[in-house]
Amino acid sequence: MTEHATPTEPVFTTERKARLEALATRYPTRQALLLPALWMAQQAHGWISPEAIEEIATELELTPAYVRGVLTFYTMYHTHPVGRHFIQVCTTSPCNMCGAEDVVAALLDHTGCGDLGATSPDGRFTVIEVECLGACAFVTPILINDDFIESVTPDTVADLLARYP
């Protein structure tokens, strides 16, 4: 359904493998490459597939179960495919007090996602609530993929989304 649904290439192509090995010189263990390797997989495929887990385990000399155990601890790694544009909205107290719930409602409405965590029928968006994004003076901060956007209001949501076809 989404662009990233099926991993079509291995994570560690020649280029990414070279990047991984360059990083390896920084750490005394290969295990320490786990978070960077998981980021590479997610950037390549949009999520971390069972195939990617196998691949990472082999590269880092770990077991797939260990890799899975670590990756599920961290909330930013996706264990299933998500919309082409992944939206994270802060709703922790400082943002909540200043109107974040209205922004969530506007986002769910305009994206067509309907529910938090659900992907819109066209595969374009997924919206989730997250805890404090460290930008509490700029209510409401949201992340669309890697773009950090401050001071979003229900009124600005439509224009903002138009930039993410």
Added chain:
Amino acid sequence: MGYPHPIHPKETPVLSTHFGEMEARSLEGWVARGGYVALRQALEMTTEAIVDEVKASGLRGRGGAGFPCGMKWGFMPKDDGRPHYLCCNADESEPGTFKDREIIRWTPHALIEGCAIGCLGIRAETCFIFIRGEYTEPAEILERAVAEAYAAGVIGPDACGSGKRIDIFVHRGAGAYICGEETALMNAIEGKRGNPRIKPPFPAVSGLFGMPTTINNVETLAAVPHIITRGAAWYAGLSLSSPKSTGTKLISVCGHVQRPGTYEITMGLPMQELIFDLCGGMREGRTLKAVIPGGSSVPIMTPEEVAGCATDYEGIAASGSLLGSGGMIVMDDSTDLVYQIMRLARFYAHESCAQCTNCREGTAWTTRILERILRGEGKSADLDLLLDLADNMTGRTICVLADSCAAPVISGIQKFRPDFDAYLTGARAPVMVEA
């Protein structure tokens, strides 16, 4: 693009002097502003002299606990022949806190310089800057600045031509508040789940990769170059109140004030002036109801406590709370405090690493009971139950996340009891919260 607000006359810009200046981000722009003079100076000093200077400055950790920085550096072993590590804590995830982000995105070289001097102060050749995964833009700016510093030979195998090796690496987190706890952060770098470790052993004995390690907050390290160039006496002299709280502090203010943002104050500035002069006070027609001064993990303050409070470690402690990270959440009289306390409890329940029973169960039950009260289904015994749970979360777990959940609950019930009673007696209509 400019910084959200011009410097207020009651601010003391030291770390924030160049916030908002795009040119300050580049190595060239930073050097033009006096950058890397302190590092060159420190490279000429002995480790002991660096540590003594930082000790004499009175600099205390800006990550939350306020531990004296020089003393922490002094715990690192001498002549042990093992590699030492410096970890820079850029995980900044404490609700209300967004000051380190400003340092990183406006003055990345200030942090790199602080990390480099920190390495010299603890006999380390390697510093890992652990930055939270959500800080995409700051991480990019920081990576670019680190690459520039390497390319210019400021850091690397022969830092500033000194013959000394200083490596600085940026390591991205992936979402988990708990990774801000120092030993959880080390586990995250090592490629493990971010569970805090049982102490002892303390990091100075066995930290990252089992080696002697020091961990410092971004703001702590960014202050160090100023102490080296301007001297410990100058820094120690920056205090309006207690000689135990020296220097300047970045306070990130959010919530219901006219001008939320990050402000740099001399330690001891009256909190009243911070909120009403620097931040412009409450919104039109509103009055102050409560302040959480140090990130969400500290006790809530009443307007009466705010009125006489000096903004520093001792001053806020004397007024019933803690300076913590300096993330200040200001609430006006429109705030449903019970709801916000529930929302904070939910935060801790979500972020608990679940190793300790008292934390895993305590944070979850606290949230559920508060939700029940908000639905209008609470009983007066629920408040005792909440206080009992809070008691079981205080001082009984591997790390202080559980204590952090208890702090707003205990102080909320003690200081704002009528807000809870309104729901319990039915005087206030229930609000719907998703279970």
